[in-house]
Amino acid sequence: RKEVEQDPGPFNVPEGATVAFNCTYSNSASQSFFWYRQDCRKEPKLLMSVYSSGNEDGRFTAQLNRASQYISLLIRDSKLSDSATYLCAVRRGSTLGRLYFGRGTQLTVWP
């Protein structure tokens, strides 16, 4: 079983729509959780960390469910500029350790 499984999409939504991505992780020892955004032919860039209590950054909301071992990302009022691939990532134990990445979910927002 892969360390991180992610809904591959693709998701094609109109501007203004709300879209949600889910990601599950297999190792219960995972301690840190992140969402990265990757534009075509670019490096992944950190979108937001995911905290136990859930967190929000503008139109983006991330949630963590430790019991079910999944994390989610909600994007409200989608913009054309949100079109990208969204990667979830988890880290075990050490705060300096490597990340395990999901395959990514492709989002296209159309006008």
Add this chain to the structure above:
Amino acid sequence: SAVISQKPSRDICQRGTSLTIQCQVDSQVTMMFWYRQQPGQSLTLIATANQGSEATYESGFVIDKFPISRPNLTFSTLTVSNMSPEDSSIYLCSVSGESNGNTIYFGEGSWLTVV
């Protein structure tokens, strides 16, 4: 966040040759990692570059194929040896350390095409 520079940004190489990718960080970082992302795939960790000692390789990756150096806390190199078309990929340097909140950041990547 740390500024990470990777060179070359892209290259086209002949099979059987080797290419060394450099990663330079503008501040000292504790951890440096090398990832590979093949077309349409997610990021796969090749190895953790350890300062002053041999890199720690993930399953499926070996030192003879991917020798790594890390002479200090701001610089690392990854060599892709005896390349084949299957090595065509983006190679990404990433760093993590207390100075950037233990978050992992990526360099811009090196796009490698083997013909």
